[in-house]
Amino acid sequence: MNDLINHLGQHTIDGLTKGAIYALVALGYTLVYGVLKLINFAHSEIFMVGTWAVLGSWTLIGVHDRPSVGVLILAFVVGLVAAAVASGGTALIVERIAYKPLRRKNAPALIFLITAIAVSTILQEIFGMGLAKIFGKPFGRIIVGMPNVMPDHTWIKLGNTEITNKHVVIITAAILMMIGLDFYVNRTRAGRGVRAVAQSPDNAALMGVNQDRVIMLVFIIGGVMAGAAALLFSVQIGNTKFDIGFVLGLKAFSAAVLGGIGNLRGALLGGLLLGVVENYASTLTSSNWQDVAAFVVLVLVLMFRPTGILGESLGRARA
16 A cells, blocks of 8 residues: 555556557447447457567567667557558458358347457467467467567656656557547548448438448458557567457456447546556555456446446547
């Protein structure tokens, strides 16, 4: 308790940094659910694909620890493009192969859910077996480190609180991407199409909105956001493995539900809040309990407010 009180600012900023990554992944869950009322559990593996894309792109251009400013900028740009393309492309492929046939047959929601879980497992196994052959060891033991492209440097010091370059970059990038997505959905013509399909697919079709195109767009955007989160995660954590997205994906989904699934701003709020709660809990108890604390908070919130904190559907969202 004393540690939490004495270093409250530090634990808060660390939690916000972690929560910013949760929030970006949560946006994919929120977008897909807002339009299709589908819990896309394969989204956690979309994030995982992004982390490997970042590692692959950095390996190809020869990024090493503590690069120069020029190489650091190049690493960010190349990593972001690679992760966005890989995650966005994978999300689109999953939608076209797994979900589109089910939509055409008007399959029940339960079938979509089972399919999402199956796709998640398939992607894990594909990457796991591939990595086992590449590294020559059981894939359950493969954890690959990434170059430390951004060593910690304190930019701001307020008492016991040190705000580093990583804190500033990750939180700022997540908020800017959230603002950009919110503007796109609420202020652009394509965004109005997304909200129209979310509110009433039949009426949107009568107004000339191409529902299939909107769904494709939603999956791509969600994948790109997961790719951006993968880049920030790679900078912050610095390693990846075949199931890197499993626990993080569950937490991101919890963040989306906590903030109000189907609400973009709720995803950001839920992610940041979840990250802070986790950090406080690990300080009060131990790091082994942070996952438990996150889900306990989720349950408590949903007991008193089942729609989440902001609880508003994407179709009814207004700027």
